[in-house]
Amino acid sequence: MNRAVVSSWVDAVLGTDRNQRVRVTQSLVASSLYLGLSAIVWLGVWMGVIEQLPAAVLASAVLGASVVFYAVIRSGRNLRFTADPALTQVQGLYCVLACSAAYAVAGPIRGALLMLLLTGQFFGAFSLSPSQARRTSLVAVVAVGLTMGWCAYTDPVRFPPQVELLTFLLVALVLPTIGWLAGKLSAMRNKLRLQKAQLESALAQNRLLATQDELTGLSNRRHMTALMMAERARQHRSRSPISMVLMDIDHFKRINDGCGHQAGDQVLQIFADVITHGLRAGDALARWGGEEFLLMLPNTSADDALVCVERMRGQLAGRSFDHIEPKLAVTFSAGIGVCDLEDRMDTIVERADRAMYRAKTAGRNRTVVA
Known part of the structure; x- marks a missing residue:
């Protein structure tokens, strides 16, 4: 059969959402157990050890419930139950009821059917919280105990009270243990999910x-x-200039020593914010080290870069730093280097660095083009 056809069939049955597929698959596995239960019960009818009417009612109930659970999950209506979208607790409780009913009608094979309860308990380990898993096991003990007591009271010949009592004690011993183990597995799963x-x-x-x-x-x-290398590769195709601007905050050590390192950090943050707001799409700004910032301006000549830097200087001059230190003025010195096709990017940064130091030597708060 064509793989695409098989895939479309699988998608039709399980859906395409990854999480929903897991939930639908779990529901179908549970349905296969109910189908097996129905087959075993009808085999008992054929052998004459189980009455036909109770078997028909039980089979209809479990298979009908399987269809309902599948339809609810496959349609996505289960997503309304955000706490348990897999409907694990509801299906687990229904499994308890189904097994209790099967115990009442299964005749001599009723003890073996209790193993289905263990399977239902382990299903809870995948979705239920530890407390929910323990509660489900206790509900199972109570439901099975009531069924056994009712059967022993109404039909002591087929359900000898002594045998039912011993069976119940075994169930009361095993099911809570399984519930506790399922809770431990659930807690471990939750811990792994958190980790x-x-x-x-x-x-x-x-x-x-x-x-x-x-x-x-x-x-x-x-x-x-990395951004510079990528822009350099684009430059070889576009043949356009790249301007690199190295900026250094003037007298930053004096700000740090006089106002404290926290104030210095605030100055760096405000400076970065001001310069960032003056950028175009495609420009890149980085903290190059300490109080130095490197600005990359693609498709920009030296003259245009100078205009851009001076505009940023004006924006910084209009920014108040009084909350850090009254009358504090923050300025910067900048050097501009233009990268032509034959230049290396690190060479241009060095060129901008030398131009920036010339701006410092010339009196600071200015821009020098290399």
């Missing part, structure tokens, strides 16, 4: 820190270097 989420969060944070300066939120030196 996985924490690991994914830590990995995402590490990936972010690998490309981002933690204080300013700008690209760090490593990420900026």
